[in-house]
Amino acid sequence: MTxxxxxxxxxAALSSVVSMQTQxxxxxxxxxQNHELVAVMDKSYPPFVFLNxxxxxxxxxxDVVKEVARRLKAKVRIETPAWEATIAGHWNGRWDVCICxxxxxxxxxxxxxxxxxxxxxxxxxxxxATNTRIKGGKDLQGKQVGVEQASSYxxxxxxxxxxxxxxxxxxxxxxxxxTVHPYESEELAFQDLAxxxxxxxxxxxxxxxxxKPRLAKYPGKFKIVGHPLYGEPNWVAIDKGDAxxxxxxxxxxxxxxxxxxxxxxxxxxxxxxxxx
Numbered sequence: 050m051t052x053x054x055x056x057x058x059x060x061a062a063l064s065s066v067v068s069m070q071t072q073x074x075x076x077x078x079x080x081x082q083n084h085e086l087v088a089v090m091d092k093s094y095p096p097f098v099f100l101n102x103x104x105x106x107x108x109x110x111x112d113v114v115k116e117v118a119r120r121l122k123a124k125v126r127i128e129t130p131a132w133e134a135t136i137a138g139h140w141n142g143r144w145d146v147c148i149c150x151x152x153x154x155x156x157x158x159x160x161x162x163x164x165x166x167x168x169x170x171x172x173x174x175x176x177x178a179t180n181t182r183i184k185g186g187k188d189l190q191g192k193q194v195g196v197e198q199a200s201s202y203x204x205x206x207x208x209x210x211x212x213x214x215x216x217x218x219x220x221x222x223x224x225x226x227x228t229v230h231p232y233e234s235e236e237l238a239f240q241d242l243a244x245x246x247x248x249x250x251x252x253x254x255x256x257x258x259x260x261k262p263r264l265a266k267y268p269g270k271f272k273i274v275g276h277p278l279y280g281e282p283n284w285v286a287i288d289k290g291d292a293x294x295x296x297x298x299x300x301x302x303x304x305x306x307x308x309x310x311x312x313x314x315x316x317x318x319x320x321x322x323x324x325x
């Protein structure tokens with residue numbers, strides 16, 4: 050190889066490093082320049098996010114995002130695209146962060162980074178109140194089960210969920226196979242379940258905390274059965290490759306945990322502290 054060739058390769062390598070460094074700090078730089086944090090969430094996942102009586106987004110995740118923005122000295126803008134778009138990664142600066150009750154798994158971790166866990170709540174089985182056939186996870190065998198489309202629950206029911214993150218226990222599968230019915234939102238799944246036992250679906254798999262407001266919204270329509278299916282950690286998610294932004298969020302969430310802010314937000318919306 051000639052000296053000229055080595056020089057060209059060296060310049061190319063240096064350019065690549067500079068480009069990576071520029072990309073690494075791009076999110077925080079953009080937030081500081083625009084004085085705005087752009088967050089992405091599901092549009093209907095109470096008590097984490099929902100439209101309140103004033104037609105404004107509200108809830109646990111909304112309050113956490115607002116506090117993160119406050120500590121960054123930025124305003125917050127929340128967008129609610131399809132969940133598939135959020136978990137696909139490659140945001141390319143469109144969104145800065147997803148504090149949106151996302152459970153990291155190996156598939157998502159290929160395109161997203163997960164700086165820190167901010168709460169945990171187990172996955173559970175919900176059935177129509179008149180159902181006597183399903184008493185737990187093993188009874189889902191051969192049943193019609195509703196879930197939010199592209200959620201970790203859909204992957205779980207297809208027996209392909211491999212959770213990602215430190216000290217995370219992998220789920221077990223007490224059933225051989227189920228028929229999965231993906232819905233655009235969990236709200237639609239619960240509406241179908243409310244029509245009657247087995248009318249359209251036999252059960253819904255959801256987060257314990259998210260399931261409770263559905264039970265309250267439709268009194269006497271649903272019940273949670275059996276033991277939790279698996280422990281479900283929920284982490285802050287960002288686009289792949291920005292280490293500085295990940296470190297910044299890790300510090301902010303850690304500070305919020307230590308000073309009691311996360312616990313206060315949790316108690317306000319959930320009634321207990323699910324953030325420790």
